[in-house]
Amino acid sequence: MKPLLILITVSSEEEGARLASALLEARAASCVNLLPAIRSFYWWQGKREEAAEVLLLVKSAQEQWEKLETVVRRQHSYECPEIVAxxxxxxxxxxxxWWEGELGAFSLES
Structure with missing residues (x-):
């Protein structure tokens, strides 16, 4: 397995916890850290924006990328979610x- 660290921003701790749970249930991640109270400054549709967000630091693997991306797109509230590996x-x-073992456990169960 090729390990990946993935950054995902969400709108709130509640959304982050729901997404973390969904990623773990799908075995698309072995661990998700929620880093609360970040402040993001960015361009969106030609306008400067500023938002309070939560950052998820996800431990996954290249082999889980498509599954992870599917879960995030399905669960995320943003039109264009940040998913950067x-x-x-x-x-x-x-x-x-441990990291690889937890991701590999899904393969053994399915």
Whole structure:
């Protein structure tokens, strides 16, 4: 498995918790951290915007990308949700084994 760290912004902690739960239930993520009270400044449809948001830091894998993207698009309140993935260069071995094991558990169950 190729691990991914994925950033997703949402409108509230409640939405973040619902999305985190949906991602875990689908086994599209092994862990989701909610980072509350971020303030975002951005352009949207030609206008400068500012919003209070919550950032989700999702631990997933390249092999789960399509499933993760489907869950996010289905559950997210935004017309154009942020779903940005990064590949970590290094992950501590025991943590990586857990990370991959939790994602692989879905394959064993289905």
């Amino acid at each position: 990064f590949s970590p260069e290094r992950v501590e071995g025991r943590y990586l084994a």
